[in-house]
Amino acid sequence: MIVRESGTHDVTAEQHVVLARQLVRRLAVQCGLRLVDQTKVVTAASELARNTVIYGGGGAMDWAILDRDGRTGLRLLFRDEGPGIPNLDLAMTDGWTSGSGLGLGLTGARRLVDEFELDSAPGAGTRVSIIKWT
């Protein structure tokens, strides 16, 4: 797997969610993702960026454009140093929320992308990595 291009974007305040969406849209277009897949990855990014701000107390999104076996992928890593998620299984249950949301953020985001990794522990922050391939 080759990283063709990469960067980092602040996700510390609510207005960064909109900016993250716009950046991810540009990157998805650059990767050559078709419209439906662009929409899916932008929507997933919106959910995860909002989680980073609301539950993680702010953090960052690392992005990378990947090449693997002739396919192009967009990888997004959302990371924060917040309180972390005590129960990962529960967090990955549809409809479960620790806040006032619909409980679709994490589970919905997972359904919208090709690869999904969640890494979190109480007090250790949260890292969510997603990849969408062409």
Added chain:
Amino acid sequence: MDRIPILKMGDLLLVTIQVDMHDQLALRLQDDLTEQIRAISARGVLIDISGLDIVDSFIGRMISTIAGLASIMDARTVLVGMQPAVAITLVELGLTLPGVETALDVDRGMRLLRTPRDTP
């Protein structure tokens, strides 16, 4: 602070969302609409989202909440203009927008709002 304009047409309210909405803007629209429904005793609310290239769970919840509030205030809500890619994504996200009626475009949405409601 920005606001999404709400147009009055008789006893209907028309909202066209054309900007990438940040969360506070969505919440403000919800408040403004509720106030307007009461102010003009609106019978229907038409929300045109043809300008939105994504609907995430936050915006989806806002739309459902508006429909719920409107229904309590005896008004119907019709959502129109959803882009196909947005519709596909919403279904996979798991968002079903309960209580929200939909139509393909503004014309059809208006027609739907002008027809009498089905009585059980």
